[in-house]
Amino acid sequence: MIQDFNFKGKKAIVRVDFNVPLDKKTFVVTDDTRIRGALTTINKILSDGGCLILMSHLGRPEGRMDKYSLKPVLPVLEKHLGKKVLFADDCLGESAVTMSAALKPGEILLLENVRFYPEEEGKPILPEGVSEDVKKAAKAEMKVKQKEMAKKLAGYAEVYVNDAFGTAHRAHATTAVMADYFDTEKKMFGYLINSELLAMDKVLKEPQRPFTAIMGGAKVSDKILLIENLINKVDNIIIGGGMTYTFVKAQGGKIGKSLCEEDKLDLALQLLEKAKQKGVKIYLPVDSLNADKFDNDANTNVSAVDAVEDGWLGLDIAEKTIADFSSVIESSKTILWNGPMGVFEMEKFSKGTTAIAQAIAAATAKGAYSLIGGGDSVAAINKNNLADKVSYVSTGGGAMLEYMEGKKLPGITAIRGE
Numbered sequence: 001m002i003q004d005f006n007f008k009g010k011k012a013i014v015r016v017d018f019n020v021p022l023d024k025k026t027f028v029v030t031d032d033t034r035i036r037g038a039l040t041t042i043n044k045i046l047s048d049g050g051c052l053i054l055m056s057h058l059g060r061p062e063g064r065m066d067k068y069s070l071k072p073v074l075p076v077l078e079k080h081l082g083k084k085v086l087f088a089d090d091c092l093g094e095s096a097v098t099m100s101a102a103l104k105p106g107e108i109l110l111l112e113n114v115r116f117y118p119e120e121e122g123k124p125i126l127p128e129g130v131s132e133d134v135k136k137a138a139k140a141e142m143k144v145k146q147k148e149m150a151k152k153l154a155g156y157a158e159v160y161v162n163d164a165f166g167t168a169h170r171a172h173a174t175t176a177v178m179a180d181y182f183d184t185e186k187k188m189f190g191y192l193i194n195s196e197l198l199a200m201d202k203v204l205k206e207p208q209r210p211f212t213a214i215m216g217g218a219k220v221s222d223k224i225l226l227i228e229n230l231i232n233k234v235d236n237i238i239i240g241g242g243m244t245y246t247f248v249k250a251q252g253g254k255i256g257k258s259l260c261e262e263d264k265l266d267l268a269l270q271l272l273e274k275a276k277q278k279g280v281k282i283y284l285p286v287d288s289l290n291a292d293k294f295d296n297d298a299n300t301n302v303s304a305v306d307a308v309e310d311g312w313l314g315l316d317i318a319e320k321t322i323a324d325f326s327s328v329i330e331s332s333k334t335i336l337w338n339g340p341m342g343v344f345e346m347e348k349f350s351k352g353t354t355a356i357a358q359a360i361a362a363a364t365a366k367g368a369y370s371l372i373g374g375g376d377s378v379a380a381i382n383k384n385n386l387a388d389k390v391s392y393v394s395t396g397g398g399a400m401l402e403y404m405e406g407k408k409l410p411g412i413t414a415i416r417g418e
């Protein structure tokens with residue numbers, strides 16, 4: 001565990017998640033949440049008397065692309081740390097090798113975007129129309145190169161720390177493969193990953209009852225595995241967002257032109273039946289805020305959720321549902337929230353999501369444990385200044401989902417050895 005390790009005189013290479021949003025014109029960091037999330041780990045290593053090399057990706061570059069450089073992170077990181085941060089303009093280049101070797105205790109080096117090399121993700125870049133044999137050979141060759149990249153980066157330091165939970169579900173060179181080149185006692189999670197795992201394990205393995213999961217978002221298909229896994233663990237599942245209407249139509253409801261996955265109607269019924277067999281209560285909306293077009297300026301009406309008029313589409317939960325859902329949430333002891341209740345990015349259709357955020361905060365104030373994950377859910381918590389009113393806000397959308405689905409995450413397994 002990182003808290004038990006003494007970094008004095010040691011050189012650590014730390015995988016962080018500095019995949020931060022940048023202003024498209026000025027390339028200035030517009031949200032430093034992920035940078036701040038890494039500070040506890042960075043400061044631990046520095047205060048022990050160690051030095052560290054930071055590595056991260058940013059965006060999805062195809063080769064070296066200036067707009068995906070990590071240089072804009074430097075002034076933000078320096079401001080938070082109150083000290084100079086060195087920068088190597090090529091993570092595998094001569095500058096990185098030389099600067100890593102010369103690092104002294106208390107110094108920090110940030111490497112340029114690791115995804116400038118396709119070896120990081122381990123996916124060969126191939127033209128269209130190549131044969132399966134060529135694909136297979138290219139994949140095998142790339143796996144070898146990925147190991148070579150991981151080995152070279154591992155050679156920069158004596159200790160490997162993974163603190164990038166947002167990429168823990170990826171078997172990349174810096175998130176998983178590198179761990180193979182360090183002894184067990186010289187590889188560990190940073191504070192951020194440790195806190196993520198503690199929060200998720202608290203919900204999955206030792207929840208207080210009643211345990212309520214709130215599932216939102218557009219598609220049932222995005223949440224199938226999560227819902228199936230949670231049916232075995234929770235007491236209540238609240239379903240909102242666009243996927244509501246697939247469940248409603250599956251049960252014979254009238255949904256107008258609301259979003260619906262026609263090929264998932266049978267699946268929706270199966271999920272409802274599985275929940276019933278397990279004694280899990282599924283709460284679907286009872287009323288719907290509808291619009292005549294997908295636009296913040298649309299005309300609106302409210303109907304029963306299974307009686308949306310032709311030509312109208314449901315874009316948020318309405319008052320009765322807000323009251324019902326809030327009541328369930330506020331009587332819960334463990335709460336997991338992933339996904340909005342409506343088209344949250346449009347102000348006119350954000351009321352349901354905001355109300356759920358407020359209900360979770362109210363439940364937390366009464367002693368419930370609440371875990372929030374997923375972009376829109378986190379955005380709703382932050383927009384309403386409730387981040388300090390819930391128990392834990394996860395930094396990793398996809399990674400959290402996969403962990404909650406019961407999958408093994410390569411970045412976690414590489415260090416835990418499970």
